[in-house]
Amino acid sequence: MSMVELEDVSQVYVNAKRAYVALEQIRLTVNPGEFVSLIGPSGCGKTTLLSVVSGLLPPTSGTVRIAGETIWKPTPKVGYMLQQDYLFPWRTIRENALIGLELLGRLDAKSQEYADELLSEMGLAGHRDRYPHQLSGGMRQRVALVRTLATEPELLLLDEPFSALDYQTKLQLEDLVASMLKARGKTAILVTHDISEAIAMSDRIIVLRPNPGRIRQELEVPESIRQALPLEAREKEGFHELFRQLWGAFETEEGKGGTDE
Numbered sequence: 001m002s003m004v005e006l007e008d009v010s011q012v013y014v015n016a017k018r019a020y021v022a023l024e025q026i027r028l029t030v031n032p033g034e035f036v037s038l039i040g041p042s043g044c045g046k047t048t049l050l051s052v053v054s055g056l057l058p059p060t061s062g063t064v065r066i067a068g069e070t071i072w073k074p075t076p077k078v079g080y081m082l083q084q085d086y087l088f089p090w091r092t093i094r095e096n097a098l099i100g101l102e103l104l105g106r107l108d109a110k111s112q113e114y115a116d117e118l119l120s121e122m123g124l125a126g127h128r129d130r131y132p133h134q135l136s137g138g139m140r141q142r143v144a145l146v147r148t149l150a151t152e153p154e155l156l157l158l159d160e161p162f163s164a165l166d167y168q169t170k171l172q173l174e175d176l177v178a179s180m181l182k183a184r185g186k187t188a189i190l191v192t193h194d195i196s197e198a199i200a201m202s203d204r205i206i207v208l209r210p211n212p213g214r215i216r217q218e219l220e221v222p223e224s225i226r227q228a229l230p231l232e233a234r235e236k237e238g239f240h241e242l243f244r245q246l247w248g249a250f251e252t253e254e255g256k257g258g259t260d261e
């Protein structure tokens with residue numbers, strides 16, 4: 001069974017001046033354990049697509065199925081991680097990590113133990129009683145990831161979670177996130193503007209194009225790159241070739257100014 005199935009999903013935003021087709025007839029399947037990245041020029045509908053998959057935004061038309069079940073609203077099967085960590089400043093790191101469990105009414109000894117395990121794996125065990133302002137941006141994003149994973153979602157939606165970090169922190173966190181997700185067999189969809197990040201982290205890359213938002217191209221990442229963790233993946237044969245190919249797809253769209261129809 002697929003983890004994600006989008007069947008002819010369209011999303012039209014209507015305001016007083018115009019109707020804008022942010023997604024048009026999107027068909028997409030993501031398999032369990034697969035890591036898929038969505039890339040494409042600004043405004044091509046990446047965030048809209050994630051919002052639809054999360055259940056936060058019911059599509060104008062079409063069907064969204066998560067693990068075989070049609071969804072109309074957010075489900076605990078899906079965890080969402082954003083560019084900003086949105087930690088509560090008045091709660092400790094551990095209390096922040098537990099908030100998803102609290103909201104779902106699933107806070108018990110076992111779930112707390114699991115959250116503590118995740119904090120340790122993320123190198124945060126010694127920081128459990130500190131507050132968010134005492135941590136670096138990279139550490140805060142790690143807390144956000146623990147908070148997301150603590151509720152054991154089957155699917156993770158990652159909306160540019162590394163883009164506000166400095167380059168070195170971003171590379172370290174990519175490795176940490178990739179290995180944690182792989183070890184737990186999680187399925188993930190990543191939105192990014194960074195082509196090399198998409199190649200280094202993914203099994204498959206989907207390039208969207210704007211106006212109307214459609215899938216322009218789908219590319220499988222070669223096995224040798226997929227086997228490696230993101231930092232090492234950047235050194236693998238075929239990486240630069242794939243980068244050039246994806247860069248070309250971007251250029252074509254930007255050249256058209258995204259308004260060719």
Ligand SMILES: Nc1ncnc2c1ncn2[C@@H]1O[C@H](COP(=O)(O)OP(=O)(O)OP(=O)(O)O)[C@@H](O)[C@H]1O
Binds near residue numbers: 015020040048049
């Ligand atoms: N609530 C809304 N009302 C009207 N138009 C919207 C709304 N949300 C998004 N849009 C429009 O839909 C299009 C797709 O937006 P979306 O944020 O999904 O794109 P994106 O690919 O994630 O962009 P970026 O890379 O800049 O984050 C854009 O043209 C945007 O202006």
